[in-house]
Amino acid sequence: MGSYQQAGIMTQTHTGKIALVTGANKGIGFEVARQLGAAGVTVYVGARDPQLGEAAAEKLKAAGSDAHFIELDVTKLNTIQAAAETLRQKHGHLDILVNNAGILDKADGPPSTADPAAVRRVLDVNFFGVLDTTQALLPLVRKAASGRIVMLSSGLGSLTLNSDPTWSFAAYKPLGYNGSKAILNMMAVQLSWELRDTPIKVNTVNPGYTATDINDNSGTQTVEEGAAETVRQALAPDDAPTGRFVETGGEVPW
Numbered sequence: 001m002g003s004y005q006q007a008g009i010m011t012q013t014h015t016g017k018i019a020l021v022t023g024a025n026k027g028i029g030f031e032v033a034r035q036l037g038a039a040g041v042t043v044y045v046g047a048r049d050p051q052l053g054e055a056a057a058e059k060l061k062a063a064g065s066d067a068h069f070i071e072l073d074v075t076k077l078n079t080i081q082a083a084a085e086t087l088r089q090k091h092g093h094l095d096i097l098v099n100n101a102g103i104l105d106k107a108d109g110p111p112s113t114a115d116p117a118a119v120r121r122v123l124d125v126n127f128f129g130v131l132d133t134t135q136a137l138l139p140l141v142r143k144a145a146s147g148r149i150v151m152l153s154s155g156l157g158s159l160t161l162n163s164d165p166t167w168s169f170a171a172y173k174p175l176g177y178n179g180s181k182a183i184l185n186m187m188a189v190q191l192s193w194e195l196r197d198t199p200i201k202v203n204t205v206n207p208g209y210t211a212t213d214i215n216d217n218s219g220t221q222t223v224e225e226g227a228a229e230t231v232r233q234a235l236a237p238d239d240a241p242t243g244r245f246v247e248t249g250g251e252v253p254w
Contacts, residue, residue: 084136161253
């Protein structure tokens, strides 16, 4: 880990910062929101289901966070634009955008058998939803003193790891999911290059194999462990690097 990750960022106050986490009503997204809230950040819980989103925000508030539900379905541009307008009116900027929302599809699979419709569904959420969300909110991130954009990717999006027959997940080859994370990685690389002359940091995180609904809670990590690196990147100081693919403990090969 870089030296900035040893700096005790969770013990610092980040009061006044505004964050939006997509897909934050459960799993890693909720835990990221919880940890950001505990660090003093005002957190917007992005969720497509108002009932679930409100319940998540209330749970965070009960734990002491300044948390608010905001309706955001990454497949519905009108909700993305409405969320951006709400944040613009209330705060005028956005310090932290965490693109967490993502799906798996049981009809996805290796190239020879994957249902093309399933591949499209996965790409629609995991890539195009992130693209739409990032484009809509980037003007607000640009207005922050030092914005952070964090992309939730996966080791499954690494071309290097996918091509390694000795990798522990080498046999897991859903084209839509792995492909969506690979193109998300490309988006992060290109966006960080576009923003290289600004104080905005754009980094991609592999949370690791975490027990959540997306894998029927079969993951070997807790959500606290799975959220840790995303939170570090969201709260990284101004001298932190940008354009990296990271996980707890180090770099992930592209």
